[in-house]
Amino acid sequence: MQDTLRRKFKSLHSSAPFYSLRFVDETREQLAVRQDTIEPPRLQADRGAMLVAVSEGGYGYCATSDLSTTGLQAALDRATEWARATRTLSVHRYTPETMPAPRGERLTPQPGTSLSRSELFDLLADECRNANIDERIVERYAGLDLRRVEQLYLTNTGGDVLQQFVYTVPYAHVTANAGTETQTRTFLDAQQGGLDRIPRTGFVGCGKRLAVEALQLLLAPNCPAARMDLLLMPDQMMLQIHESIGHPLELDRILGDERNYAGTSFVTTDMFGRYQYGSSALDVTYDPTLSDELASFDYDDDGTRSEKTWLIRAGVLQRALGGHISQLRAGLPGTANSRACSWNRAPIDRMANLNIEPGSSTLREMIGSVERGVLMRSNVSWSIDDSRNKFQFGCEWGELIEKGQIKSVVKNPNYRGKSAEFWRSLKTVGNRDTFEVHGTLFCGKGEPNQVIHVGHAAPACLFTDVEVFGGEGA
Amino acid sequence: MNAQFLELVDALCRQLKKEEILLCYLSAERSDFVRFNKALVRQAGTVEQRYLTIRLIHARRQASEVIALAGSADNLERALVSMTRLRDVLTQLPEDPWLLIAEKPNSTSVERRGHLPHTDEVVQRVVEAGRGLDFVGFYAAGTIYRGFANSYGQRNWHEVDTFNFDWSVHLRADKAVKDGLAGFDWDIASFEAKLRRSADRMELLREPPLTISPGDYRVYLAPRALEEVTGLLQWDAFSARSLATRQSPLLRMEHGEHLSPKVTLSENIQDGVAPGFQQDGFVRPGQVKLIANGELAGRLVSPRSAKEYGLDTNGANSRESPESLDLAPGDLPVDEVLATLGSGLYVGNLWYLNFSDRPAGRMTGMTRFATFWVENGRIVAPVNPLRFDDTLYRILGENLFDFTREREMLLSTSTYDERSTASSHLPGALLGSLRFTL
Numbered sequence: 001m002q003d004t005l006r007r008k009f010k011s012l013h014s015s016a017p018f019y020s021l022r023f024v025d026e027t028r029e030q031l032a033v034r035q036d037t038i039e040p041p042r043l044q045a046d047r048g049a050m051l052v053a054v055s056e057g058g059y060g061y062c063a064t065s066d067l068s069t070t071g072l073q074a075a076l077d078r079a080t081e082w083a084r085a086t087r088t089l090s091v092h093r094y095t096p097e098t099m100p101a102p103r104g105e106r107l108t109p110q111p112g113t114s115l116s117r118s119e120l121f122d123l124l125a126d127e128c129r130n131a132n133i134d135e136r137i138v139e140r141y142a143g144l145d146l147r148r149v150e151q152l153y154l155t156n157t158g159g160d161v162l163q164q165f166v167y168t169v170p171y172a173h174v175t176a177n178a179g180t181e182t183q184t185r186t187f188l189d190a191q192q193g194g195l196d197r198i199p200r201t202g203f204v205g206c207g208k209r210l211a212v213e214a215l216q217l218l219l220a221p222n223c224p225a226a227r228m229d230l231l232l233m234p235d236q237m238m239l240q241i242h243e244s245i246g247h248p249l250e251l252d253r254i255l256g257d258e259r260n261y262a263g264t265s266f267v268t269t270d271m272f273g274r275y276q277y278g279s280s281a282l283d284v285t286y287d288p289t290l291s292d293e294l295a296s297f298d299y300d301d302d303g304t305r306s307e308k309t310w311l312i313r314a315g316v317l318q319r320a321l322g323g324h325i326s327q328l329r330a331g332l333p334g335t336a337n338s339r340a341c342s343w344n345r346a347p348i349d350r351m352a353n354l355n356i357e358p359g360s361s362t363l364r365e366m367i368g369s370v371e372r373g374v375l376m377r378s379n380v381s382w383s384i385d386d387s388r389n390k391f392q393f394g395c396e397w398g399e400l401i402e403k404g405q406i407k408s409v410v411k412n413p414n415y416r417g418k419s420a421e422f423w424r425s426l427k428t429v430g431n432r433d434t435f436e437v438h439g440t441l442f443c444g445k446g447e448p449n450q451v452i453h454v455g456h457a458a459p460a461c462l463f464t465d466v467e468v469f470g471g472e473g474a
Numbered sequence: 475m476n477a478q479f480l481e482l483v484d485a486l487c488r489q490l491k492k493e494e495i496l497l498c499y500l501s502a503e504r505s506d507f508v509r510f511n512k513a514l515v516r517q518a519g520t521v522e523q524r525y526l527t528i529r530l531i532h533a534r535r536q537a538s539e540v541i542a543l544a545g546s547a548d549n550l551e552r553a554l555v556s557m558t559r560l561r562d563v564l565t566q567l568p569e570d571p572w573l574l575i576a577e578k579p580n581s582t583s584v585e586r587r588g589h590l591p592h593t594d595e596v597v598q599r600v601v602e603a604g605r606g607l608d609f610v611g612f613y614a615a616g617t618i619y620r621g622f623a624n625s626y627g628q629r630n631w632h633e634v635d636t637f638n639f640d641w642s643v644h645l646r647a648d649k650a651v652k653d654g655l656a657g658f659d660w661d662i663a664s665f666e667a668k669l670r671r672s673a674d675r676m677e678l679l680r681e682p683p684l685t686i687s688p689g690d691y692r693v694y695l696a697p698r699a700l701e702e703v704t705g706l707l708q709w710d711a712f713s714a715r716s717l718a719t720r721q722s723p724l725l726r727m728e729h730g731e732h733l734s735p736k737v738t739l740s741e742n743i744q745d746g747v748a749p750g751f752q753q754d755g756f757v758r759p760g761q762v763k764l765i766a767n768g769e770l771a772g773r774l775v776s777p778r779s780a781k782e783y784g785l786d787t788n789g790a791n792s793r794e795s796p797e798s799l800d801l802a803p804g805d806l807p808v809d810e811v812l813a814t815l816g817s818g819l820y821v822g823n824l825w826y827l828n829f830s831d832r833p834a835g836r837m838t839g840m841t842r843f844a845t846f847w848v849e850n851g852r853i854v855a856p857v858n859p860l861r862f863d864d865t866l867y868r869i870l871g872e873n874l875f876d877f878t879r880e881r882e883m884l885l886s887t888s889t890y891d892e893r894s895t896a897s898s899h900l901p902g903a904l905l906g907s908l909r910f911t912l
Contacts, residue, residue, distance in 0.1 A: 035782075037571060040529075041563055043539035045556065048523070061519035065542040075522075082518045085594045089601050091514040117566045139719040177720035180729050182833040184721070257511050259650065260610040260642045263825075263842075344521045383828040385840040385859045387648050390912050392838050392861060394830055412831050416861070416912050447612035447640075448507045448521075448889035472834035472865060 001025065002152050002162060005049075008069045009154045014080045016053035018096035020159065021072070022301060023049045023152040024343035031117070032143035033124040036132070039143075041117070048343035053079040054096045058087035063344040092329045100303035100324060101159035108164040113196035120144055123198070127207030131174045136218065137211050138182075139175040144168070145441075146195075153303055161299045166194050167453075169441065170203040176214035183217035183411060185210040185396055186378060190439040190453070191292045213397065216409050222470030223398045223413035229373025229427075230415055230466040231366060234436035236395050237458035239379040241354055242440065244419035245277075245284055246454070248388040249311060250445075251322025251330055252349040262445045263386030266420055267317070269330055275317040278423030283357040284312035286321065286335045293455035294439030295352035299336065300324075302347050306336035311354070315423070322349050341450040348446050353455035359429025366428050366462045368404040374468050375399040375406070376413045384419075392416040412471030425466065430459030475502060475524075475619050476631050478546060483623040485550050486528070486557065490625060495531040496557075497575060499753045500524065500621035502543075503893055506593040508613045510641070513604030515597060523892070524619075527753065528553060530560040534569040574777035574787065576755035579628035584750070588635030588658035590615050596660065603666050607673055610650075611641030615660070618893055620749045630757070632749035634658070634895075639665065640887040642843060643672045649679045649856055652698065652823050652843040656885040675844060681855035684847050686910065688860075692818030693908040694811050694848075697882040697900040699841075702824035703869065704739075704799055704898060706837055712741075712764050712772075713794030714779040723835045723866065724770060731835075731867050733768040734874040738802040740764055741774060741790075746798025747885060748895040751789070758789035764796070768871070797896045804877025804901055811878065813851040814904060819860075820846045820853065835866035838911075861912035869905060877901035 009021050028044040048065035049072065060082020062075040083094075115123075127142040147167040154160055173186040187210060189201035198204070232240060252258055253265040267275070288296045288306035299305055302324045311319050322330060323338025326349050338347040367375070381394030398413030399406050417425075439455040483498045490496055502524040509516040526549075529538040539556045543549045593615060600613070615637035622630040638656040651672045655665055695703070710716040711724050727733075743750055744760030751757050754777045763771045774790035775783075791797070806814060819841075827839035841860045846853045865871075878901040888894035 038567060040570060040573075041537045041567070043537070043556075043559065043563070044541075045539060045552070046525075046542045047544075048542055059517065061517070063519070063521045063523070065523060066545040068545040068547075071545050075520075078520050081594070082520070085597065086515045086518050089515045089597065091511045091516045117563065121566075139721065175719060175721055180726050180833060182720045182725060255511070256608075256610060256644075257509065257516050259511075259644060260612060260640060260652075264648060344523050346517050346519055348517075381828045381830055381832075381838075383826045383838050383840065383861075385648075385861070386825055386842050387859070390840065390859060390861055392828075392830065392863065392912070394828075414830055418912075444890065447509050448505075448614065448893075451890055471831035472836045 005152060006154065008072055011069055012073050012076050014053055014076050016055045016080045016083050016096065018054040018099045018155065018157060019076060019079065020052045020153065020155040021049050022343065025150045026342065027148050029146045030143065031120055031124060032141065033121065033128040034141045035139065036125065036128055038121055046342065050343050050346065051075040051079045053083040054094050054099055055083040055087055056096065057093045058083035058085070058090055059094045060086060061346050092325065098328065099155065101155045101157040102161050102299050102303040102305060103159065104161045104298055106163040106298040108166045111194040111196065113194060115195055127172055127203070131207035131211040133208060133211045134215055136176045136178050136215060137174060138177045140207065142172040142207060144170050153299065155303065159303055161303060163297055163299065165192060167192055168195055168197055170198060170201055172206050172210060174207065174210035174214050176218050178218050181218055183214045185213045190294050190441055191437060192294060192296060193292050217411045220409040220411040222473060223374060223410040223468060224400070225469035227465050228468050229370045230463045230468060231370065231373060231375040231401065231460060232463070233375065233377035233460050234434065234458045235438055236376050236379050237356065237461055238438040238440065238456040239382055239393060241356060241456045241458060242351065242443070242454065243382060243384045244388060244391055244422065246321065246351040246354045248419060249321045250349045251320040251326035251332065251334055254320065255326060255329055258445065261447050263388065266387040266389045269332060271317050272320060272332060273318065276315055276424065277312050277317045278315040279426045280315045281359060281426050281429045282312055282315045282423055285310055285355050285357055286337065287353050287355050290353060290437060290457060293353045293437050293457060294453045295455040300338045301340045302338040304336035304338065309335050321351060323347065339452060341452040345446070345448060345450045350445065350452055351443065351454040353457070355456060356429065356458040356461065358432045358435045358459040360431050361428045362431055363434050363460055366430060366460060367401055367406060369428065370401040370404060373401045374410065374413055375401060381414070389419050391419060410470065413468065414470065415466050415468045417466055422463065425463045426461060427464045428462040430461065434460040476621065476633065479621045480623065480629065482549055482553060486553055487625045489554060489557065493532060496625040497529040497755060498623050499527040500619060501892060502619040503616060505614055505616040505893055508593060508597055510600065510604070510609060510611045513601060513607055513609040518597065526553065528556050528560065530557060530564065531573065532564050534573055535564045535567040536570055536573055537563040537567065572778045572781040574754065574781045576628065577626055579626050580757045581629045582750060582757060583631040586634040586658060590635055590637055590660050599662050603669050608644040609641060610644060611639060613637065613639045614889060614893055618895060622751050622753070622755055624755050628755050630751040634747065638885055638887055643676050645676050645679045648859060649683065650843050651675045654887065678846065678853055679844065679856045683856045683858050685858045686847065686860055688911050690907045690909050692815055693905045694815045694820050695903045695905065696822050697884065697902050699821045699824040700900050700903050701884050701898050702827050702839060704801065704900065706827040708795045708799065710795070712774045712796060714773040714775040714783060714785060715794060717773055718783050723829060723832050725833045726835060726867065727770040733765060733867065733871045735767045736804055736874060736877060737768045737870050738766050740800045741796045742798045742800035742899065745800065745899065746897045748797040752791050756787060756789035762788050800899045801901060803879050803881050806876040806878045806904060808878050808880045808902065811902065811904065812848055815848050816851060817849045819857065820848050830863055836864065837866065838863040860910045862908050863911045864909040869908065873905045873907045875904040875906050877903050
């Protein structure tokens with residue numbers, strides 16, 4: 001397929017000085033067991049190509065699933081028309097000669113483990129069945145998302161990049177109910193890799209554990225409401241980083257592209273290099289080098305080579321999340337994060353792997369330093385204003401800490417704050433032993449809308465003087 | 475497109491083996507997408523996509539695959555490869571106890587042609603109209619196709635030409651006016667008139683913004699703000715599965731809680747723009763009452779839930795979420811909203827809602843765009859974004875004063891995966907109190 005596409009691409013013609021083809025071939029299989037019943041398997045075989053044309057001043061695209069030479073030429077013609085039509089109407093004066101022409105290859109290793117579909121269903125059925133420990137358990141669900149993606153990026157200026165990705169994502173949830181009280185615990189391990197990574201994820205055994213925890217939450221008191229210390233575990237740090245560092249640093253938001261939909265940012269271009277984003281304990285990197293993390297890649301969808309980059313160092317804002325075109329528009333350095341969710345959407349500035357570097361404290365030391373606070377894990381609710389400043393987040397699981405010790409489980413733990421202040425209350429950053437790699441499959445943004453996967457790795461982090469509160473009560 | 479779809483399905487049906495059942499669902503579109511920023515073009519392009527869901531059933535076992543259709547010559551080959559793959563999957567499955575499909579053919583066809591000019595012309599005119607404004611927007615236009623066919627001979631087709639232009643005009647930072655224009659026939663004069671109205675309303679933002687302290691305030695939620703509240707309920711509030719597994723945010727309504735008697739909410743397919751059929755082949759009833767006079771009156775039951783819980787299906791989609799939500803109007807004339815509000819907040823838009831305690835129906839979210847402080851029935855100044863956190867039972871229950879007499883038909887602007895055909899027909903809501911926390 002790749003060589004055929006290369007041949008076809010060579011035969012295409014356009015009056016645009018620069019044009020490219022980005023081919024995406026994705027196969028996917030979603031397997032699940034719910035209430036001990038196999039859900040109908042859902043397969044997907046998606047493939048298509050986006051043709052982009054850049055003329056002096058203009059940019060246009062056309063995406064098609066018709067991969068015949070005629071279909072590709074028709075798409076390139078339409079992209080070229082768009083580039084011509086927007087030559088004098090564009091927000092940026094596009095310059096064909098600055099478009100990257102990368103060459104490279106990122107191949108995934110052959111799978112080390114092969115399991116039949118029946119064996120996979122057995123794996124899921126075990127977790128579903130083992131969650132059935134009490135009549136108050138009202139829903140049990142275990143699933144597996146298997147995905148393989150191959151992307152080929154070609155440019156008329158000699159660019160040729162082939163990249164392959166494999167994702168194996170196990171997930172589960174268990175819900176318990178008593179009267180008007182319902183509590184859910186979930187499991188998600190979203191990383192790159194094949195089936196051989198399942199034993200390392202903690203999925204095996206999660207069904208019973210989630211059920212026990214959901215029942216514990218049914219009986220737990222509401223999280224107390226007060227200003228207090230907040231210890232966020234890595235699976236909630238994922239959301240905190242995502243919403244209140246990642247999105248505000250996206251350069252297209254700062255440039256105003258997203259103001260009509262996803263929103264703007266409280267960060268402005270003059271803040272880079274001097275703005276105290278967080279306490280001196282805060283070090284944030286864009287890091288595509290952790291090979292298993294969800295959004296690791298060698299080149300972004302505009303062909304820019306990815307490399308580890310410091311975005312915030314010792315609390316000071318250093319660099320934005322902006323791809324090639326945004327960097328030119330803003331006159332600022334950025335990262336290789338121009339990404340599209342598939343062949344039928346154009347690349348825009350996205351997060352990729354956005355991580356907090358580990359500190360030096362053990363979890364025990366962090367808990368020991370808390371006079372009164374709450375430990376929270378597993379995000380369940382997220383809401384933030386369109387400048388990515390005022391936020392309110394909720395978790396499934398809370399543990400009350402008093403006088404340096406975990407005292408009890410609390411339900412419906414929530415907290416709220418402002419990004420511009422919250423990170424300055426970061427007191428302690430956990431060490432490498434507390435560091436975990438997570439990711440989300442559902443980051444929504446862009447017009448037309450795109451949902452994409454991003455990776456977030458972090459240690460446990462302790463914040464002081466945060467507004468914490470619980471649920472509505474009976 | 476319809477002929478190609480039917481030809482392909484007929485060819486696949488001819489390849490069925492004994493006792494196999496085939497269901498096919500086509501979801502396709504040809505769309506022009508143009509993003510604007512600062513009244514200029516940020517990104518312009520065209521997307522042509524055709525996704526066929528092939529669902530194969532044999533001996534009460536079922537599996538499906540979504541394939542991207544390519545050039546017409548390749549389509550049958552790709553679909554046959556998919557059927558072979560599905561046959562292999564079926565051999566590894568037990569019987570599905572919750573399988574339910576429509577077996578009695580009920581064919582329908584809807585085609586609605588619109589007037590959509592070449593998008594290049596639209597772009598030129600929009601840039602001219604937006605000159606001098608900090609205009610940000612997104613224009614999506616083209617033909618949407620949905621088709622269903624099964625081996626029982628049922629054929630359903632839904633084909634509409636639509637456009638949806640969603641924009642905001644910005645004064646500074648987050649101070650902006652939001653508006654939109656959607657329908658079947660593009661009319662530049664209508665756009666220019668609405669854009670002028672946006673620009674006029676922006677004048678109201680020129681006053682220095684007020685920062686309002688947390689607390690309880692009288693509030694008017696304009697239809698687009700209320701759309702965010704009902705949009706949150708669309709997640710799973712009315713789902714038969716969520717209600718049965720006690721996960722619906724309306725859980726307390728099954729334990730004696732109720733909303734204001736003024737709240738009557740329906741899934742109103744007959745007056746919306748969504749297809750009247752779904753992926754299992756069931757043709758939907760024109761209207762399903764969900765809340766009647768503040769009481770839970772119905773639920774959306776997918777065929778799968780119908781089998782699982784012993785209910786009758788009402789042709790809900792697999793997510794059991796409404797697609798054509800209809801909230802009955804109240805008695806408050808729109809032109810009396812400010813006077814009736816007296817002193818409080820006029821909220822043009824809400825943003826990023828989520829549940830802060832789902833089983834209790836408690837939700838949080840932000841004000842956005844044009845939100846104003848009103849005193850003695852007059853707009854005083856814009857306000858900085860505020861966070862609310864309150865329960866549905868207070869918002870649309872004890873604190874609901876009235877809905878407006880006039881309603882707005884809001885066509886969904888969502889383009890995740892594909893252009894949405896969902897809509898909401900909503901009034902505005904005047905609340906005696908809404909709790910703001912940050």
